[in-house]
Amino acid sequence: DMPEETRPETIAAGHGIGEDAGFGAVAPPIYLSSTYVFPGFERPGAHEYSRTSNPSRDLLAGALARLEGGAGAVVTASGMAAVDLVLSLLRPGDLVVAPHDCYGGTYRLIAQRAERGHLDLAFVDQADAAALAAALARRPKLVLVETPSNPLMRVSDIGAISARAHAAGAKVVVDNTFLSPALQRPLALGADFVVHSTTKFINGHSDVVGGVVIAADAGDVEELSAWANIAGTTGAPFDAYLTLRGLRTLFPRVERQQANAGAVARFLAGHRAVSAVHYPGLETHPSHALAAQQQRGFGAMLSFELAGGTEAVRRFVEAVGVFTLAESLGGIESLVAHPATMTHARMGPEARRIAGISDSLLRLSVGLEAEADLIADLDRALGAATAAGR
Numbered sequence: 001d002m003p004e005e006t007r008p009e010t011i012a013a014g015h016g017i018g019e020d021a022g023f024g025a026v027a028p029p030i031y032l033s034s035t036y037v038f039p040g041f042e043r044p045g046a047h048e049y050s051r052t053s054n055p056s057r058d059l060l061a062g063a064l065a066r067l068e069g070g071a072g073a074v075v076t077a078s079g080m081a082a083v084d085l086v087l088s089l090l091r092p093g094d095l096v097v098a099p100h101d102c103y104g105g106t107y108r109l110i111a112q113r114a115e116r117g118h119l120d121l122a123f124v125d126q127a128d129a130a131a132l133a134a135a136l137a138r139r140p141k142l143v144l145v146e147t148p149s150n151p152l153m154r155v156s157d158i159g160a161i162s163a164r165a166h167a168a169g170a171k172v173v174v175d176n177t178f179l180s181p182a183l184q185r186p187l188a189l190g191a192d193f194v195v196h197s198t199t200k201f202i203n204g205h206s207d208v209v210g211g212v213v214i215a216a217d218a219g220d221v222e223e224l225s226a227w228a229n230i231a232g233t234t235g236a237p238f239d240a241y242l243t244l245r246g247l248r249t250l251f252p253r254v255e256r257q258q259a260n261a262g263a264v265a266r267f268l269a270g271h272r273a274v275s276a277v278h279y280p281g282l283e284t285h286p287s288h289a290l291a292a293q294q295q296r297g298f299g300a301m302l303s304f305e306l307a308g309g310t311e312a313v314r315r316f317v318e319a320v321g322v323f324t325l326a327e328s329l330g331g332i333e334s335l336v337a338h339p340a341t342m343t344h345a346r347m348g349p350e351a352r353r354i355a356g357i358s359d360s361l362l363r364l365s366v367g368l369e370a371e372a373d374l375i376a377d378l379d380r381a382l383g384a385a386t387a388a389g390r
């Protein structure tokens with residue numbers, strides 16, 4: 001077994017390698033069986049039934065718990081199932097404080113759970129200290145943090161929010177999907193839970209939908225595991241196998257992708273057809289210093305404002321060839337999304353206006369392609385976008 005102090009790159013590459021008790025397989029085998037033999041009457045083995053526990057899923061959970069520095073993890077069927085699993089800890093009347101610019105699917109989930117009376121809800125601008133203090137004065141049970149935020153890449157101070165939330169008696173859950181444990185470890189900064197859409201950087205190949213909750217506290221892990229079993233929230237073994245395969249290369253992928261993203265951000269910042277670039281790695285970004293201190297890197301996500309309105313956006317997305325117009329992020333391929341009509345359409349125009357998501361905003365997930373090809377593609381598409389104004 002690896003020593004406990006093993007570095008994260010080694011955990012990602014090596015968790016579970018060479019430990020197969022059956023045949024000495026180096027790569028951990030996949031266990032698809034739904035059910036397991038009882039070695040004797042009233043004597044269950046290590047596993048009984050795959051909704052409850054499964055060797056392939058447990059291996060992924062173990063790797064992710066170690067990478068995030070948690071007591072344990074529950075691997076779920078999607079990122080949304082992971083967020084909902086954390087909500088299962090609440091009772092009717094418990095208050096959840098969430099960022100007003102959180103992921104659209106999370107926004108919909110908590111808003112609709114609130115509408116059904118499952119919880120109380122306050123959306124706040126977490127960068128606004130007075131608004132956050134007012135929300136914390138209402139004694140919430142749970143504070144949700146997404147940093148950097150989607151799609152404007154606003155950075156929140158996980159340590160400061162956690163300290164204030166704990167003082168108010170709340171637990172803190174951080175959605176770490178945008179950075180992955182390679183670049184940010186919220187539990188070490190004071191959070192109680194981390195959730196991921198493992199669909200994104202952790203799997204990294206845009207061929208699995210999945211999620212995970214990691215908890216700092218062993219009692220919380222137990223409660224989450226129990227509910228995931230009761231409600232059937234757990235992920236499929238095949239998905240866990242693929243996700244663990246993707247996780248092996250998390251660190252080099254993210255390193256290369258964020259280098260590309262930095263180059264793309266600098267290129268866009270210097271282009272006359274672009275009126276603003278939102279990337280924490282740029283020194284002009286309002287949270288550059290906080291991101292530099294709280295994160296191990298600036299990540300592979302960014303967004304920018306195109307001068308010229310909706311028609312320019314249409315020309316741009318029709319002109320790209322290396323970038324693909326699609327939702328999602330974190331895969332090896334570069335994607336462009338238009339939040340107002342795609343990822344954040346369901347928020348509605350008023351909530352988008354309050355969150356600062358304009359109709360000219362485009363979001364990029366930067367992949368592993370050659371930097372020069374990415375920039376040439378954007379240059380071509382920006383040319384096509386500006387031609388619309390003539």
Ligand code: PLP
Pocket residue numbers: 078079080081103105106146150175177178196197198199209210211328
């Ligand atoms: N959280 C964030 C920040 C996301 O971007 C997403 C998906 O886009 C989710 C949660 C939901 O994850 P999934 O699509 O795997 O259910």
